[in-house]
Amino acid sequence: KAGVTQTPRYLIKTRGQQVTLSCSPISGHRSVSWYQQTPGQGLQFLFEYFSETQRNKGNFPGRFSGRQFSNSRSEMNVSTLELGDSALYLCASSLGVGSMNTEAFFGQGTRLTVV
C-alpha cells in the first residue's frame, strides 16, 4: 500500500513568486491536512480538506490557500512568496470520518526555499 506522496521534494523560488505543492494521500483516505514546519515556529497547522471542502483552517494569511480534488489529492498554493515562507511543508492523510479516524500519516514533505 503506497504511502503519502508529496511533490516536489525540493523547491527554490524567488520572493514575490507563487508556488503550488501537491499531496496524494493513502488510497481510501479522504482527509488531507497541511502543516508548515520552521525552526522558529515549529509545526503549525495550515488547513484540512475533506471531500473537497475545507473543514478547518489555521492562522495563516490569505496568501496560503489549498484545494482538494475528487480523487482526494490536494494542492496548496502560496502566492507572493516572502522569505519567511521558507519551510518544510508536510501533508498528512487520514480516513476523515468514523471511529477508525484515529491516525494521520505524513508524507516526506516539500522543502521550500525562498530567496
Add this chain to the structure above:
Amino acid sequence: GEDVEQSLFLSVREGDSSVINCTYTDSSSTYLYWYKQEPGAGLQLLTYIFSNMDMKQDQRLTVLLNKKDKHLSLRIADTQTGDSAIYFCAEKTRDSSYKLIFGSGTRLLVRP
C-alpha cells in the same frame, strides 16, 4: 486554549530506557500522539493513546497518560542508536476535523 510543551533535549546511553515528557492544556483532546522525525524526513507515527486510557504498550514503547495533570510520556525501552531523532507529541482537537497541535519536539541523542 491549545498548547503542548516538551523539553528540548534528552541524552541517554545505548541500552538504557528513555523517557520523553509532554504536557498539554486542552482537556477536551480526544487522542494524543507520538511522532518521530529523522533528519530530512517527514513524521513517522509511533503510537497514540485515547484520552480515556491511562497506558498503552507497543513493543519497546510505553505511553503513560495522566489526565489530571495533563501529562503524557513516552518510554522507549532498550534505546538504540537508531532511535536518535526528534520526538513530537501532539493532541487532536475534539471537533470532527483532523487538526493536530504539536509540541516543539524533544531531540533524543543515544550515545554508544
